[in-house]
Amino acid sequence: MTVPAHEFDPESLGTPPLYTLNLSAAQRDVLAWLEEHGAFEQAIGVDAAQVASDCGISESTAYEAFNRLTGLRLALDIAPATYRLNARYFFTAHPEMRTMVSAALHDPVVQPDERALAPRKRGNTDARRRRTIRPVDTD
Template sequence: MATAPAPFDPEQEFVTPPLYALNLSAAQRCVLDWIERQGGLFAYITVPVEEAADDMELAESTVYEALARLTAIGLLVRDDAGGHRINARYFFSANPDLRRLVAAALVDPPITPDARAAAPRKVGNTDARRRRSIRSV
């Protein structure tokens, strides 16, 4: 007999070890911040190592090593095309208020339109006159 899975608890699921416990170097923190500033929090981005090294004033080999370590410990997620994205668990762990908001969104019931939402929109006289007077440019 199969047991039901435990209910989703974001306070347990989204929590990661604190950054100080991961013993990150300054270069690894810089690379993580650089990827976040380039939009790597929401989408996979390609990290041009030469450009990133120049921006952070690091050696290219240091950037390669930082990418490798951050990917190995799971702070960065790599796709098949070679792009990197910041692990969402890290982001939510660092932002507890957002974590609570996401947890509420996952637990709250879905929004369903009722009959009134499907009805045609009532247009008042003022709105009708405005629509007639607006001309395309």
């Protein structure tokens, strides 16, 4: 399924640049902490005390940072103390990925041919049998 070019704009995947959001240093640190701990790929459980310790901030500042990040929707509060980063933020940080996603949505679907649909070989015996030169009967 291809998406017509007029329906999808890869730039729509991005978010406003971070410098326009007026994030504090603690909020940037918490955002970086979430990135480093894999919050792009999946929702992760977060202990605010551990985040505060890792980032060198107070626990109350960590809570304020999480509240601001979820308010901006940079971090999505999936469940209590479980966060995932907004995929649009990922695409802002990695603009080359926007181009790849756009190409994937516009490119045609890969179509297997007859050879791809043929049965696969079962084992090495079949391959050896095909490579063996057999004498021809001359009788």
